[in-house]
Amino acid sequence: MAACLENVQIASCLWFEGGDKRNALASMVAGTLFFLGWWFMIDAHTKYPDDTSNGYLICGICGTLSLLMVNSVTNSQIRGDAYDGGCLGARGARGWLFIGFVMGFAAVIGSCWIMFADYIYNNDARHLWPGYALFLQNLFIIIGSVTYKFGRSEDNWS
Template identity: 65%
Template sequence: MGLCNCLDNVSLPPCAWFEGDKRNSYASMIAGLLFFAGWWTLIDAATVYPGKIPAGYWMCGVAGTLSLIMVNSVSNAQMRGDTYEGGCLGTRGARIWIFVGFVMGFASVIGSCAILFTKYINEDPHYPGVALFLQNALICISSIIYKFARSEDLWG
């Protein structure tokens, strides 16, 4: 009996999250982990270097979070016009809403990159600027994963 055989008889109980289609579960967990890591990075930088991140710079992350909510509140069926007939603008309104959401997300990444290179590149602790950029990049990646990696076949 060697080291290779010591875990042969160990069995874990089945997890309800991973029964059936696992794609939505994995996509949701990865997107949530990236979103958490983004905010955690900025909060860590703000606590390690207090006063180095002005209050206005937090708005990039808030805009990225609003972008995540806006992008993922519109289903693909609403974008195609299959199930969405109501509202004041119908399918066109859903497409405008998701476009504005994507613009906000990419603008928050570009804004945080501009803040990194204009303010923090010449200061001694670079970490607050890098954390601000990482936060917005991770939130944007999280939004994209949560939108496009899930399958909506199970919903309707």
């Protein structure tokens, strides 16, 4: 059975070979995921205004701040190659990245908690879409953040 898979060849796509195209694709995918996340929450908040609380938007705001924090630090700053300035140097950049990821994952966990506590287990909730939208918003924001952080090639910047 495994012998039949040895002859399979995947065609090389010339579009991905250049670093500029990879950066463009990573930017488009990450931006689309970020847009879809906020679009889901805006849709749920406008369609069911009585079933959503304005306080639930704090999860999305924390996820957006996480996206900005994670992507404001380059990989060379994390490694300590090109970053000697600042108060803390590479250690401060690593701490900033860590806090950004913690905020992003905390937003996903918080939105999951709200989804289950207020929408799925609550029998009084008339609609489940606001809970799903809140979770999908934060999930798409963190996936977009990770896509933009690790999908880019920083070789062209040096």
